Amino acid sequence: MSNLTAAQRVKLARDPGRPGTLDFVHHLFTDIFVCQGDRLGREDPSIYGAIARFHGKPVTVIGHRKGRNFEENMKCNFGMPSPEGYRKEQRLLRQAEKFGRPVITFVDTPGAYPGLEAEAGGQGEAIASSLALMSSLTVPVVTVVIGEGGSGGALALAVGNRIIMLENAIYSVLSPEGFASILWKDAARADEAASIMKLTAADLLRLGVVDQVIPEPEGGAHVDPRPVYEAVDKAIARALSQLGKEKDLAAHRYQKFRAMGAVREERDT
Amino acid sequence: MQPLFRSRRDRLDRLRRQREDAVKAAAQHSDLPAGGSQTCPGCGRECQNQDLVKTEYVCPHCGYHLPIGAYLRLSLLLDPFTFQELWPELTAPNALEFPGYEQKLTAQREKTALSDAAVVATGKLDGRQAVFAVLDSRFFMGSMGVAVGEKITRGVEYAQKHKLPLVIFSASGGARMQEGILSLMQMAKTSAAIERFSEAGGLYISVFTHPTTGGVTASFASLGDITLAEPGALIGFAGPRVIQQTIGQELPEGFQRSEYLEEHGFVDQIVPRRQMRQVLSQLLFLHRKGVMHR
Ligand SMILES: [Zn+2]
Numbered sequence: 001m002s003n004l005t006a007a008q009r010v011k012l013a014r015d016p017g018r019p020g021t022l023d024f025v026h027h028l029f030t031d032i033f034v035c036q037g038d039r040l041g042r043e044d045p046s047i048y049g050a051i052a053r054f055h056g057k058p059v060t061v062i063g064h065r066k067g068r069n070f071e072e073n074m075k076c077n078f079g080m081p082s083p084e085g086y087r088k089e090q091r092l093l094r095q096a097e098k099f100g101r102p103v104i105t106f107v108d109t110p111g112a113y114p115g116l117e118a119e120a121g122g123q124g125e126a127i128a129s130s131l132a133l134m135s136s137l138t139v140p141v142v143t144v145v146i147g148e149g150g151s152g153g154a155l156a157l158a159v160g161n162r163i164i165m166l167e168n169a170i171y172s173v174l175s176p177e178g179f180a181s182i183l184w185k186d187a188a189r190a191d192e193a194a195s196i197m198k199l200t201a202a203d204l205l206r207l208g209v210v211d212q213v214i215p216e217p218e219g220g221a222h223v224d225p226r227p228v229y230e231a232v233d234k235a236i237a238r239a240l241s242q243l244g245k246e247k248d249l250a251a252h253r254y255q256k257f258r259a260m261g262a263v264r265e266e267r268d269t
Numbered sequence: 270m271q272p273l274f275r276s277r278r279d280r281l282d283r284l285r286r287q288r289e290d291a292v293k294a295a296a297q298h299s300d301l302p303a304g305g306s307q308t309c310p311g312c313g314r315e316c317q318n319q320d321l322v323k324t325e326y327v328c329p330h331c332g333y334h335l336p337i338g339a340y341l342r343l344s345l346l347l348d349p350f351t352f353q354e355l356w357p358e359l360t361a362p363n364a365l366e367f368p369g370y371e372q373k374l375t376a377q378r379e380k381t382a383l384s385d386a387a388v389v390a391t392g393k394l395d396g397r398q399a400v401f402a403v404l405d406s407r408f409f410m411g412s413m414g415v416a417v418g419e420k421i422t423r424g425v426e427y428a429q430k431h432k433l434p435l436v437i438f439s440a441s442g443g444a445r446m447q448e449g450i451l452s453l454m455q456m457a458k459t460s461a462a463i464e465r466f467s468e469a470g471g472l473y474i475s476v477f478t479h480p481t482t483g484g485v486t487a488s489f490a491s492l493g494d495i496t497l498a499e500p501g502a503l504i505g506f507a508g509p510r511v512i513q514q515t516i517g518q519e520l521p522e523g524f525q526r527s528e529y530l531e532e533h534g535f536v537d538q539i540v541p542r543r544q545m546r547q548v549l550s551q552l553l554f555l556h557r558k559g560v561m562h563r
Pocket residue numbers: 309310311312313314328329330331332333
């Protein structure tokens with residue numbers, strides 16, 4: 001793996017040319033049927049959903065979508081979902097459960113949209129419900145963090161049995177800019193924030209937050225995406241075959257997240 | 270069904286004992302200033318602390334609900350001598366080796382006598398045993414790191430194991446920045462625990478208090494069977510400052526307050542602090558046969 005600083009990886013993770021959810025979907029899946037709408041009166045293009053085949057078997061695919069040009073960026077709100085996006089996700093998760101389809105998710109968002117309408121529509125409740133529902137599925141859930149994994153808006157698609165992460169993707173509690181502005185009241189110190197936030201794939205692997213890191217070519221996945229698609233394809237296939245041996249996938253997922261973060265039980269003072 | 274109180278005098282006695290307990294608990298945990306006064310953020314008038322103790326820290330002039338500490342909150346709710354704290358010494362290490370975090374934790378512990386921002390306890394409310402968890406906004410703004418996430422999760426698991434109803438009072442600035450990604454993961458952990466509890470038929474009452482934002486709003490606080498809020502509490506996912514910066518316009522009056530959430534369908538009822546005990550009692554009794562029948 002290359003020796004880049006955390007701040008350099010942040011830039012790569014946000015590179016507009018970097019392969020997004022749609023690129024992965026079109027290279028890894030066949031027989032794709034796109035699903036839209038939350039059935040509550042709204043459709044949020046920033047969350048992509050589909051039924052498709054992976055290695056011949058039907059699966060449900062859900063991923064953040066940023067768009068590939070300015071017009072698409074605007075339509076997808078730069079990958080920042082609104083509550084209706086998470087409610088669409090919930091609808092597709094319930095369907096996956098009903099039909100026994102494995103769920104594959106792709107994470108690439110700066111975060112859930114911090115807007116007036118999003119708040120009025122219950123952004124917090126929408127994310128919370130996605131977390132609760134995803135945690136309880138009895139079908140396998142495999143998550144791939146492909147770009148930016150920003151905060152609760154990313155986690156709402158990432159309660160997986162296996163979490164795979166690209167080498168130059170990032171995953172954090174908040175953007176480095178937001179982090180710097182909360183802690184030091186200075187968003188310009190984002191690079192410094194990135195260096196202490198432990199948001200790189202290597203850091204997260206060490207912390208047990210992700211299970212596997214997919215190497216990227218020198219310069220990032222967009223320079224030569226083909227080997228990255230192949231490696232992700234192999235990683236998902238392997239994860240699904242391993243998870244096929246688990247008796248209780250909901251319990252497996254519960255224990256996985258239950259174990260995140262060690263505690264002490266005596267006073268240290 | 271047994272009457273809540275044998276007589277009016279019984280009730281008055283109980284209230285008096287509760288006040289005494291509150292003052293005692295508060296003295297131990299520095300929940301309350303001993304004397305003096307403070308300015309009400311609602312109306313700007315001076316309130317004597319000795320008066321505020323009697324009004325449960327609701328401004329006698331304008332009804333503003335001042336933030337209160339976790340132990341004081343519990344003493345206002347629980348039947349006397351039934352309070353039993355769970356995992357009081359539980360803390361989390363500085364797993365991300367965040368510079369200066371340990372020193373800050375030590376300072377907060379000395380200031381508040383809390384081990385972290387959550388207090389979890391069992392106790393009785395009008396004779397009904399339940400698990401209570403309360404976030405305390407004096408400790409790192411009630412933010413959720415590993416210790417808070419673990420305590421909430423253990424509280425939920427304890428309630429499930431012992432077939433008890435669960436009541437959580439939230440007050441939180443969101444995820445604990447210094448614990449980074451591990452704080453984020455507590456959102457998944459706590460939500461998963463609540464979901465399991467719910468599938469097992471457990472009753473969970475969530476109470477939003479001022480202020481509750483970020484990762485706590487976007488996890489367990491929004492997953493109650495019943496959702497209550499104190500009047501005027503700020504409740505949201507994104508903070509008002511971030512939203513204002515993003516949309517570049519003034520936020521409407523009352524935006525993200527309890528009343529706004531009620532209007533938009535995210536709160537069952539807004540309950541003033543001095544009626545909270547009675548409403549919780551009603552809900553616990555309404556679910557007396559409904560808890561954990563699966
Ligand atoms: Zn006042």
